[in-house]
Amino acid sequence: MTVKFALLGAGRIGKVHAKAVTSNPKARLVAVADAVADAASALAGQYGAEVRSIDAIEGAADIDAVIICTPTDTHAALIERFSRAGKAIFCEKPIDLDVERVKSCLKVVDETGATLMVGFNRRFDPHFQAVKDAVLSGQVGDVEMVTIVSRDPGAPPADYVKRSGGIFRDMTIHDFDMARWLLGEEIDSVSAQASVLVDKAIGQAGDFDSASVMLITASGKHATISNSRRATYGYDQRIEVHGSRGAVAAENQRPVSIEIANAAGYTRPPLHDFFMTRYTEAYAREITSFIDFVEAKTPASPSGADGLVALALAEAALKSVSEGRAVKVSEVTGPLADRSVFQGR
Amino acid sequence: MTVKFALLGAGRIGKVHAKAVTSNPKARLVAVADAVADAASALAGQYGAEVRSIDAIEGAADIDAVIICTPTDTHAALIERFSRAGKAIFCEKPIDLDVERVKSCLKVVDETGATLMVGFNRRFDPHFQAVKDAVLSGQVGDVEMVTIVSRDPGAPPADYVKRSGGIFRDMTIHDFDMARWLLGEEIDSVSAQASVLVDKAIGQAGDFDSASVMLITASGKHATISNSRRATYGYDQRIEVHGSRGAVAAENQRPVSIEIANAAGYTRPPLHDFFMTRYTEAYAREITSFIDFVEAKTPASPSGADGLVALALAEAALKSVSEGRAVKVSEVTGPLADRSVFQGR
Amino acid sequence: MTVKFALLGAGRIGKVHAKAVTSNPKARLVAVADAVADAASALAGQYGAEVRSIDAIEGAADIDAVIICTPTDTHAALIERFSRAGKAIFCEKPIDLDVERVKSCLKVVDETGATLMVGFNRRFDPHFQAVKDAVLSGQVGDVEMVTIVSRDPGAPPADYVKRSGGIFRDMTIHDFDMARWLLGEEIDSVSAQASVLVDKAIGQAGDFDSASVMLITASGKHATISNSRRATYGYDQRIEVHGSRGAVAAENQRPVSIEIANAAGYTRPPLHDFFMTRYTEAYAREITSFIDFVEAKTPASPSGADGLVALALAEAALKSVSEGRAVKVSEVTGPLADRSVFQGR
Amino acid sequence: MTVKFALLGAGRIGKVHAKAVTSNPKARLVAVADAVADAASALAGQYGAEVRSIDAIEGAADIDAVIICTPTDTHAALIERFSRAGKAIFCEKPIDLDVERVKSCLKVVDETGATLMVGFNRRFDPHFQAVKDAVLSGQVGDVEMVTIVSRDPGAPPADYVKRSGGIFRDMTIHDFDMARWLLGEEIDSVSAQASVLVDKAIGQAGDFDSASVMLITASGKHATISNSRRATYGYDQRIEVHGSRGAVAAENQRPVSIEIANAAGYTRPPLHDFFMTRYTEAYAREITSFIDFVEAKTPASPSGADGLVALALAEAALKSVSEGRAVKVSEVTGPLADRSVFQGR
Structure with a gap:
């Protein structure tokens, strides 16, 4: 076919x-x-x-x-x-x-x-998939804490910011999806704090450029997310899963891996400076996976429900910042039909 | 003398x-x-x-x-x-x-x-001091986000837990002090979440063994802390400071730094498994520093005020967990006399 | 065109x-x-x-x-x-x-x-090119010592070995080319030692599976090469250039870069296990470069002369092993026309 | 006692x-x-x-x-x-x-x-001991190739050079001892090349400042040594043992292990810049070990014979440079009484 x-x-x-x-x-x-x-x-x-x-x-x-x-x-x-x-x-x-x-x-x-698949490309990154594999194969035991640091090389123009839905819906949404995917359990509540440290124009556009988020599931598993719209050293994309038997982490990626040593020390080049070079392989695997779903006529993953929940987490985070409290995801979504969103890869 | x-x-x-x-x-x-x-x-x-x-x-x-x-x-x-x-x-x-x-x-x-000096030994660890030096010398620019991951090799006995004042006062207190020391600005509010994932006996003793904390200052600088009472790979002590010009991080420490490569991959030994071997050098430098303060008859640092504020942060974290909201440090301390706690090293 | x-x-x-x-x-x-x-x-x-x-x-x-x-x-x-x-x-x-x-x-x-270009694909590896760039831009100062460790994941069948011309002409030849390319000066003499440690069948076929080589130029620059036909941890390809102002090294490459930590330590996956996955990008860049040479009608590099000199180094190494002495390259080549082989990339 | x-x-x-x-x-x-x-x-x-x-x-x-x-x-x-x-x-x-x-x-x-013990302090370095432990416990299988890179932070004064016995007797002698210790078998022959690249005064004093050495045992195990009297990035001390089942390497040591990331990349500080800070722990363990030998009245290791063989390797290397050939160790030592020098640690 x-x-x-x-x-x-x-x-x-x-x-x-x-x-x-x-x-x-x-x-x-x-x-x-x-x-x-x-x-x-x-x-x-x-x-x-x-x-x-x-x-x-x-x-x-x-x-x-x-x-x-x-x-x-x-x-x-x-x-x-x-x-x-x-x-x-x-x-x-x-x-x-x-x-x-x-x-x-x-x-x-x-x-x-x-058949609907939503483009959370990071799930298809080979390094993150290796992290997920390690989790699924039990190498870290029961998942307890997911730690995500996600920083963009540079802030977007204020014009983009206005249309973006804000940092949580535009940027953190990827991290929300990764957190759920790696925790293997739905988020119960969200606490967030956010501020403008990088570019005042972002604040004037009603958004934030620096954010921290804590998530917790019903069984008490944690995730923390640290976001900034600026990282001078490139596109900073780290995830770590800590569990009862150990931990697994994906290292940052750089275009070339050399190291120069001199009187100033040992220096490796900066990271990728653009999401499309950082996630080249992920984009290719994502579409390959979609083709496989279409061919096999099986439900696609990440699904529409995955897209909905990630968006709801973003909205809960925003609410948490404005109200200074932990926000239940159910406050945003209302009761969700019971979808088994973690069955696939 | x-x-x-x-x-x-x-x-x-x-x-x-x-x-x-x-x-x-x-x-x-x-x-x-x-x-x-x-x-x-x-x-x-x-x-x-x-x-x-x-x-x-x-x-x-x-x-x-x-x-x-x-x-x-x-x-x-x-x-x-x-x-x-x-x-x-x-x-x-x-x-x-x-x-x-x-x-x-x-x-x-x-x-x-x-003259009173309080024993926050981590300030004297050579690696963390090098992080602080990098911050003070402007190498990361304006500090924006401090990220601390701090995990013990194993959970303490429940008996100890009962006397300890709980995870925030006993364990996170060191991280609170590091966060303040590295942010260079007082914390304004604390959000925390905590659960029992490692040892039910800890829960029965009224404490938590897994905690996440977010701190924010008046000017919007962030810190996040991730704590667990268990890390199978040793005493996990990482700090990172992210700023407008770059970031600086202290790597974990291990007793020997070799790497064995075979068909299973490349393996380095676990970390130190005990705080006294991890912080041997820090303890020695701490007392050296105290002797220098006594000899010079200058105010010691970390001071009694540093001890007070770290404890107040612990209490605020506990309050945040129980009330599900961000807690202002001033709710715990009341108004503090204006002490300049960041002048020293 | x-x-x-x-x-x-x-x-x-x-x-x-x-x-x-x-x-x-x-x-x-x-x-x-x-x-x-x-x-x-x-x-x-x-x-x-x-x-x-x-x-x-x-x-x-x-x-x-x-x-x-x-x-x-x-x-x-x-x-x-x-x-x-x-x-x-x-x-x-x-x-x-x-x-x-x-x-x-x-x-x-x-x-x-x-127009003739010879397929020394490693010159087009992005990591090795970054090493060469660092050398050309003066970041290590005057080149003094090139260190190459090059090990195959597994030994070839004895049948292949017989047709291959032996380890120096088949395997080390790539390292000879890299050494010349990075030294930026012709090799004057070659010393080599070799033995059979991996597979006796290779010895029975008249070849070696383990070899060490030292090269020296007229001005006294050194290169050392360490070869084995077996590396349990994958395709081991390291080069380092040490000079008067510093050193630059290319790190080994692995398909995924994660790290798993547990009671046994910190483990990263093995390296690539096949030259075609290790050098995927190099092969693509090599042909791109050839197309550019053809289009521009400029002499191609690596040239036929590069192929000749690398082969002569292999022959000199073999002679060194059998005679237990340093062998001048000119003993093998006779006087060479003065080709400027280092002009390009 | x-x-x-x-x-x-x-x-x-x-x-x-x-x-x-x-x-x-x-x-x-x-x-x-x-x-x-x-x-x-x-x-x-x-x-x-x-x-x-x-x-x-x-x-x-x-x-x-x-x-x-x-x-x-x-x-x-x-x-x-x-x-x-x-x-x-x-x-x-x-x-x-x-x-x-x-x-x-x-x-x-x-x-x-x-009871005589000779001060080869490197055998007592915790990292090198961990390498030796990995070898003794069979983690790398049969030892095949030892690779040593050993570079001083800076060249000694020419005056010292004159009294030193030359680079092989003064500097490489440590690497000869490490190579024997890790190979676990006596060296059969030595090939060396050397030149003056760092400081002409060293050449005028009749010595070299840059040297490469290959060693081979009777059973065909290899060692290579790369020496320079200058390394801008500190005291470079790397050893690696490659065997039939894998490899083990000791990493370089630095006083503090932090990493600074900015637009120029990721930088770690230089290595130790002095042998006494690099080998502080080794010196302490060396004397502890001697005290244990004296107390136990057992033969000490490294022994006088170890000192003799390392010196003979240095003399063979010098002879190899001047004669352009592989030199048998027995040419220098004459027949040695059969001492079992590898029995201990």
């Missing part, structure tokens, strides 16, 4: 996914859509695909799956539309910035039985 | 300090007191000192300074007594488990003008 | 180069030749190329360059033939196992003015 | 040993001798010992053992004298710079049955 793809959105991340699809012998890129006609035709041309409108893709018999890389505010409607059209859907995170909108969207996905 | 010492308490930590005093050419160990006569005479004999009662030491003209290593519940009274006797005082932490008792004790210290 | 390629040899390494050519927007794979017809057609089919005979490729107007991945004993004749046919040539190392045959082959290359 | 010591030579290394003796509850420092009367009395005074002449020490009934830290050219005669006087002897390396003189000296030691 060959999975036939349409790509919605031919921007930066769309190009990454186009390359992944066309490198996969089990997939074919059939169509590309983009509001900017030139962008669509350039990307389609590079890989021998057609330019089509979203309407045409929706009705096309020769499309099995869509990859949604359009602006965030279009995600939920596109998911609903292609769920109804019977296509498998890969959607970049987040589904929406609003928890209620995500819930209503996922209701449609459930009703149509559509 | 030779500083003439009496040692109060000839137990495990008393022996460490006796060795430090007698190795220092500027100091002499004159007397040892201990409720257990044999312990006192054995230690005194080893170093050519006399066994004396606490009363005799209090009135002795040939004693300049005392080192208090007696049980915690005797600390405050001994500090008051030797303050009034005009002796310089080094006291193991904590001064007392009760904030009000500490405050009344420090009032006497202030009134008598006594 | 698009460089049009024919690939001679559709085996393991041929596939690697085919992928590199077809991923490069400046190149196109036009034809594939292989003595095994199925191998040729499978690879040609995958990339939309034609199957052609070597004769047809030789005379084809639509071929600019050939990549020679055929068995070693065909290399020299193919280089001569395609030099005369006016094609640019990339040839896997070695040109031949016999120094005199290499010299006569390179004479033809010189006479025809053909 | 208390071992009663006399110290001959109150210089830099004599002070180190005096501290080790007086810290050991099983030993007592009774007497100090030095040609410089003030040096002797200062050191004796510090530890409550007497100043005595060498003659007085020789005849003293209250002296069990002597530590010889006098100039090298006095070692052999003092060893002979105190062997005959029935004292146990610890002598700093080397016994003498001349192989024949060492042999005649050891003849006296053998005839008198004296």
